[in-house]
Structures are given as structure tokens and as C-alpha cells.
Amino acid sequence: MFCCFQIFLDKSFFFMVFFYATSVAQRMLRERSHMPPKVKFSKEAIIGTALQLVREEGMASLTARALAEKLGATPRVIFGQFANMAELQTEVIGAAEMVVVEYIRKALEDEKPFRSVGVAYILFASKEPQLFQLLFHNPSKDPIRRFQDFLPMKDHSYQLVLDSIVADYPLTVEEASRLYQHLFIYSHGMASMVASGIYQFSMEEVIGLLTEVFQSLIKEMVGKK
Known part of the structure; x- marks a missing residue:
């Protein structure tokens, strides 16, 4: 029991x-x-x-x-x-812009910074063709009415580039801005050819062509003074 x-x-x-x-x-x-x-x-x-x-x-x-x-x-x-894919796309564009900024930042540390900026821009197009087309081959969300407003709006390193020009050459800020506009147009044409696969410039060609254009522009601007 x-x-x-x-x-x-x-x-x-x-x-x-x-x-x-x-x-x-x-x-x-x-x-x-x-x-x-x-x-x-x-x-x-x-x-x-x-x-x-x-x-x-x-x-x-x-x-x-x-x-x-x-x-x-x-x-x-x-x-x-x-919230949506549009928000993410905006963030991706911002991240892509920072990639360009890093290329330019390194170029500005070079012995000949301004010429190196053009080289860096073309190098970016060569190394990152999809990012280049995203940033520079698409319509701008903010309409640009005047070309002189283009670089200040699109280039995060704009002021740094102008400062480097004024520091190395006897030019005013306005002249430095015009010089940068000319070289950007030339560099952009070469970069677009590279990014789209039309032609791959060698580094020697890039440096040689940009140097010729740059020297001609400097001679023209300084010679007028």
C-alpha cells in the first residue's frame, strides 16, 4: 500500500x-x-x-x-x-557621387592637381562605367538653366578644384571657374567615349591631350593680362 x-x-x-x-x-x-x-x-x-x-x-x-x-x-x-525603392535609389546615387569625390580628392593631392582632376574623371569613367552613366548620362532632377551653374551643382569637389587652380596659377576665381568649365567639357567628352566603350584611351593619350588643352587655355588666359 x-x-x-x-x-x-x-x-x-x-x-x-x-x-x-x-x-x-x-x-x-x-x-x-x-x-x-x-x-x-x-x-x-x-x-x-x-x-x-x-x-x-x-x-x-x-x-x-x-x-x-x-x-x-x-x-x-x-x-x-x-520606405520604397525610390528612397533606396536616391541613397545609391549619393553613394556613387562619393565614389567620384574620392577619385577627385586623390587627384588634388597630386603634384599637378588640376590636370590630375581631368585624368581622374576619365579614369573613373573607365573603372566605373555604370556609375559614370548613372551620374552623367541621365537627366538632372533639378533643371540647370545656365551652364556656369552646372559644375557647382554636380561637382561636390568644385570649390576644392577652384582653390587648387587659384593657388597654382595667376588667375581670379572667375577665370579659374571658366578654365575648369573648358577642361571639364573636354574631359567629359573623352570620359563618355570610354564609358560607352567607343574608345579606350591609354593613360599616355589622356595625359598628353589634357596637357595640350590645359596649356593652351592657361596661355590664352594669362596672355590677355
Whole structure:
């Protein structure tokens, strides 16, 4: 009789422990379900991957599905960080602009900074043709009424370039701006040919042509004084 009673107690204790453990586990699951999901991909990581996709295949390839596949995730991850694809595209354009800025920044550290800016611009078109076309072969969202407003609006390094010209040559800021406009037009033509695959200039050709144009412009401007 006592033995049966002991078995009954042992079973009761087992079931009590089992039900307690089950209730604790259920409570933990409920609490976990109410916790905000961990962010696996930050905004910066998504922008970086999107930029790489555009680098490889162009802006038209930047879709939620293609980006999610490259991330190894679902589109829900993207829209957890961005309201829509237009917002992400704006961020990607900004990131692409910073790539150009870095090219120009390095050029301005050169012994002949202004000429090197033109070389860097063409080098950017050669190394990053998709980004070049994204930034310079698409209509501007902000209409540009006068050409003299183009570089200040499009070039994040505009003032740094002008400062380098004025520091090295006997020109006013206005003359430096005009010189930069001329060289930009020339450099842009060469860069567009490179980015579109029409012709790949060698570095010797780039330096030689830009030097000739630059020297001619400087001679013309300084000679008038």
C-alpha cells in the first residue's frame, strides 16, 4: 500500500515538473514573439550591396527582387529599412557621387592637381562605367538653366578644384571657374567615349591631350593680362 502511494507521489511530482517546465517554455516563446526582430542588414549594408549591383549591371537592374537575391534575403528586409525603392535609389546615387569625390580628392593631392582632376574623371569613367552613366548620362532632377551653374551643382569637389587652380596659377576665381568649365567639357567628352566603350584611351593619350588643352587655355588666359 505504501509502495503504491509512493509511486503515485513520484508520478504526481513528475507531472508537476513537466507542466511547470511547459508553462515556462510557452511564456518565453510568447515574450520572444513580442520582441522586435533583430536587424540582420543595416541601411549601410543594403546601400553598399545595391551600389555593387548597379556597378555590375546598371541602375535598371536595381529591383527589390534582384537586390534581395544578392543579399541572400527577402525583399521584406529591404523595405524594413527603406520606405520604397525610390528612397533606396536616391541613397545609391549619393553613394556613387562619393565614389567620384574620392577619385577627385586623390587627384588634388597630386603634384599637378588640376590636370590630375581631368585624368581622374576619365579614369573613373573607365573603372566605373555604370556609375559614370548613372551620374552623367541621365537627366538632372533639378533643371540647370545656365551652364556656369552646372559644375557647382554636380561637382561636390568644385570649390576644392577652384582653390587648387587659384593657388597654382595667376588667375581670379572667375577665370579659374571658366578654365575648369573648358577642361571639364573636354574631359567629359573623352570620359563618355570610354564609358560607352567607343574608345579606350591609354593613360599616355589622356595625359598628353589634357596637357595640350590645359596649356593652351592657361596661355590664352594669362596672355590677355
